[in-house]
Amino acid sequence: xxxxxxxxxxxxxxxxxxxxxxxxxxxxxxxxxxxxxxxxxxxxxxxxxxxxxxxxxxxxxxxxxxxxxxxxxxxxxxxxxxxxxxxxxxxxxxxxxxxxxxxxxxxxxxxxxxxxxxxxxxxxxxxxxxxxxxxxxxxxxxxxxxxxxxxxxxxxxxxxxxxxxxxxxxxxxxxxxxxxxxxxxxxxxxxxxxxxxxxxxxxxxxxxxxxxxxxxxxxxxxxxxxxxxxxxxxxxxxxxxxxxxxxxxxxxxxxxxxxxx
Numbered sequence: 001x002x003x004x005x006x007x008x009x010x011x012x013x014x015x016x017x018x019x020x021x022x023x024x025x026x027x028x029x030x031x032x033x034x035x036x037x038x039x040x041x042x043x044x045x046x047x048x049x050x051x052x053x054x055x056x057x058x059x060x061x062x063x064x065x066x067x068x069x070x071x072x073x074x075x076x077x078x079x080x081x082x083x084x085x086x087x088x089x090x091x092x093x094x095x096x097x098x099x100x101x102x103x104x105x106x107x108x109x110x111x112x113x114x115x116x117x118x119x120x121x122x123x124x125x126x127x128x129x130x131x132x133x134x135x136x137x138x139x140x141x142x143x144x145x146x147x148x149x150x151x152x153x154x155x156x157x158x159x160x161x162x163x164x165x166x167x168x169x170x171x172x173x174x175x176x177x178x179x180x181x182x183x184x185x186x187x188x189x190x191x192x193x194x195x196x197x198x199x200x201x202x203x204x205x206x207x208x209x210x211x212x213x214x215x216x217x218x219x220x221x222x223x224x225x226x227x228x229x230x231x232x233x234x235x236x237x238x239x240x241x242x243x244x245x246x247x248x249x250x251x252x253x254x255x256x257x258x259x260x261x
Contacts, residue, residue, distance in 0.1 A: 213238025
């Protein structure tokens, strides 16, 4: 990276006796997956640009346990959750922002019953908030005239009824937003949810991600945008299977905006 990104940890804030505005929950994909790391960097670039006082847990962050729960290992999920909640509560965390709808859904809806109640927001919601408050200004030239179709992540859209924030943010890029036939509440899963990401697909006529990619291609897009690292992987694989990687790019909403700064 040519530019220096500022990423302070909660421990550093604590040492100074300060609280950040938000805790950025990076998530396992955003920490370890090479493609998802680019989404993490793009979001941090936006936070730095907007002058947001934020921190990460760093080495103290552990997997949310979401995948274990979806795969049926409730015991492992609760162990992971309790460990994370202990750390979050010790730091007196109030507001959490994450780029991963799976972490978002899990911490927002499943941690409260285990003693972890926080204001949890998805990064597209937070970017919208920064733009609305005038803290982030987007120059809408980079994608002007480009066709973008947005794929709704299940855990953001259908599970948590957030359909507007990502579209609102994408519209700031001055691109032409084109909707797939199946979008918003009727959007099709990318095929990675419910821990399916980590197993081979079952026998059938067609993989779900290929079907979803075909629906996206019907809109003749230049860019398929999404707000989830899993969806990004699945749609990218779909584009490769269709041999369209030369003409179509899959980007996270944060990357679209970071490129438009």
